[in-house]
Structure formats: C-alpha cells, structure tokens
Amino acid sequence: MADRQILEEKSYKTVYREGNQIVKEFTASHPKSDVFNEAYIHACVEDAGVPVSKLLGVNPAGGGWAIALEYVEGKTLQELMDEHPENVDEYLEKLVDIQLETGSYRVRNLRNTRVKMEEAIKSLTEIDASTRYELLQRIHGMPQHSKLCHGDLVPSNIVIREDGSYRILDWAHASAGNAGADAAITYMRFSLEAPQLAEKYLRLFCKKADMAIQYVQKWLPVVAAAQLTKHREAERELLEKWISVAEYQ
Ligand SMILES: Nc1ncnc2c1ncn2[C@@H]1O[C@H](COP(=O)(O)OP(=O)(O)OP(=O)(O)O)[C@@H](O)[C@H]1O
Ligand SMILES: [Mg+2]
Structure with a gap:
C-alpha cells in the first residue's frame, strides 16, 4: 500500500495523499449529507467539463465517509x-x-x-x-x-x-x-x-x-x-x- 501523506488537518476532516489518490476523510460526526453534497457538486461540475480532478468515489472510512479524488501532479x-x-x-x-x-x-x-x-x-x-x-x-x-x-x-x-x-x-x-x-x-x-x-x-x-x-x-x-x-x-x-x-x- 502506498504511503499516506497528510496535506491538511482540520477538526472535522483530514486531507491526505495516497499514491495517485487524494482522500478527504471526514470525522464520524460530520453530516453524511454534507460529504455526499460536496461529492455531488463536484460530479456536476466535472460532468460539465470544468477542469477539476476526477472524482473517484465516496467510501466509508473511520466510522464516517471519505471522498476520493485523482491526485493532480503540480x-x-x-x-x-x-x-x-x-x-x-x-x-x-x-x-x-x-x-x-x-x-x-x-x-x-x-x-x-x-x-x-x-x-x-x-x-x-x-x-x-x-x-x-x-x-x-x-x-x-x-x-x-x-x-x-x-x-x-x-x-x-x-x-x-x-x-x-x-x-x-x-x-x-x-x-x-x-x-x-x-x-x-x-x-x-x-x-x-x-x-x-x-x-x-x-x-x-x-x-x-x-x-x-x-x-x-x-x-x-x-x-x-x-x-x-x-x-x-x-x-x-x-x-x-x-x-x-x-x-x-
Ligand atoms: N486532487 C488534488 N490533487 C493535488 N493536490 C490536491 C488535490 N486535492 C487537494 N490537494 C492539496 O491539498 C490541499 C488541501 O485540499 P483541499 O483544498 O481540497 O482541502 P481544504 O482546503 O482543507 O478544504 P476547504 O477549503 O474546503 O476547507 C490543497 O490546497 C492542495 O495542496
Ligand atoms: Mg482548499
């Protein structure tokens, strides 16, 4: 498994890189609807052809939910x-x-x-x-x-x-x-x-x-x-x- 590199830590979420993925992992108490809403907006924008990193999924993690995105080199x-x-x-x-x-x-x-x-x-x-x-x-x-x-x-x-x-x-x-x-x-x-x-x-x-x-x-x-x-x-x-x-x- 690729190393996990933490990029950002806030009280309600951690953003880390793992290989070719960026994962935004939210705490268990963070509203599920907020996480899915962020992923939904991202998907709408991505579908419209706006230059974003590709949304790879929303997955259960640590009792809460995590958004997985393609890592953009740069x-x-x-x-x-x-x-x-x-x-x-x-x-x-x-x-x-x-x-x-x-x-x-x-x-x-x-x-x-x-x-x-x-x-x-x-x-x-x-x-x-x-x-x-x-x-x-x-x-x-x-x-x-x-x-x-x-x-x-x-x-x-x-x-x-x-x-x-x-x-x-x-x-x-x-x-x-x-x-x-x-x-x-x-x-x-x-x-x-x-x-x-x-x-x-x-x-x-x-x-x-x-x-x-x-x-x-x-x-x-x-x-x-x-x-x-x-x-x-x-x-x-x-x-x-x-x-x-x-x-x-
Ligand atoms: N897909 C990506 N590819 C490359 N780097 C990324 C990607 N997503 C995030 N990063 C890096 O991680 C940092 C933090 O990620 P992001 O901006 O998504 O979270 P955040 O700033 O904590 O979110 P918010 O502003 O909503 O609180 C970015 O500034 C960037 O350096
Ligand atoms: Mg940011």
Whole structure:
C-alpha cells in the first residue's frame, strides 16, 4: 500500500495523499449529507467539463465517509506565490483568468448563489433582524445570473500542472449565480489572509471582467455575513465591519 501523506488537518476532516489518490476523510460526526453534497457538486461540475480532478468515489472510512479524488501532479498557485513572490502579478492574473473562465460554464443542478446567500443570512443569529432585512433587500436588488461560481476561489484551490494547464479543487461551496459575488468572496479571503494582495486582485478582476468595482463592493456585506456562519473568531471583527456598511446604505 502506498504511503499516506497528510496535506491538511482540520477538526472535522483530514486531507491526505495516497499514491495517485487524494482522500478527504471526514470525522464520524460530520453530516453524511454534507460529504455526499460536496461529492455531488463536484460530479456536476466535472460532468460539465470544468477542469477539476476526477472524482473517484465516496467510501466509508473511520466510522464516517471519505471522498476520493485523482491526485493532480503540480503546484498550487499558493505554493507558486510562496516560492516566487517576485512573480505575484503573473499569478494573480492567472487566478483572475481562471475565475473568468470558470464563470463561462453553465452547470445544471447547482443551487443559485442568491438563494444560498439568502439562506445563510436567514440562519444568522449573530446579527439583528434589521440588518438581516437590509442584507436580504440588497440580495434582491442584484441581477439574476447563472454563471458557475466556485465560492472559494483562492490560490490554494488551484493546481497548476507542468504543462501550464490547471485543475480547480474544493467544490463544496459552488453555486450558479453572479460573477461579482464570486469575486467578492475571493477579495474577502485575500483581505482576511493576505491583505496586501486584496486591492490588487480586485482592480485586476474588475479590469479583466469589465465590471465596476462598486458592483463587487455591493456584494461585500452579503458575502461577509455568509462567511460569519463559519464562526471563525479571528475573522469576526473585519466581517462585522463590512456587514455594518449595509445598515447605512
Ligand atoms: N486532487 C488534488 N490533487 C493535488 N493536490 C490536491 C488535490 N486535492 C487537494 N490537494 C492539496 O491539498 C490541499 C488541501 O485540499 P483541499 O483544498 O481540497 O482541502 P481544504 O482546503 O482543507 O478544504 P476547504 O477549503 O474546503 O476547507 C490543497 O490546497 C492542495 O495542496
Ligand atoms: Mg482548499
């Protein structure tokens, strides 16, 4: 049997490589429906021809369930950024190009981004009813689109292969909707984890997408509220600041 190489450990899951496979093993207490839902979304996206790693199966493991995927040989954009910080502009451009290409796919059977955001906001007990109302109004004011949105398109979720082609990982949060919302999520993730790149990313995305920066910014209170459902203490302050903007506009 091939050696097991652990790539990522979280409280509810372990991601490891075993030979030509990547296994995402969830703890026994993790909802079975979440695991199968992630695999289902991945399958929908794969069937639509989006460049992803092949889904190999969902198998029982350690009392819970594990998703098996094909291992993609290469380096993530995050690894490349860490190894060659001097080339960061080139990597950001690659990220934006990939995001725009992703948005050109139409994938059937995915939930709509607006509906997903709406449900997340309705479930939030941390923010008061008036703010939730403002956020829901904001969502309703946004146009209806059905572009493929990854929902967490960050450099660590893209593997670049030797030949320059790429594969996108981590489809658990994907939906069909507005490219501006997807860009707002990526901008938020940069602001939380690599703030020095956030503005540069946003300007580049809007330029390449020919989209007004204000349109992406309109989504910020919404995506920040949706992110609050993950209850990450270190993120709370920034997210609450962004959400509060919705109360005054
Ligand atoms: N199919 C794959 N081929 C190559 N490397 C992979 C593959 N899947 C995952 N990896 C590597 O493992 C890392 C973590 O995997 P993944 O992004 O799927 O989990 P995660 O980031 O913990 O998930 P989430 O962001 O949903 O919490 C990736 O950043 C990548 O380096
Ligand atoms: Mg990831």
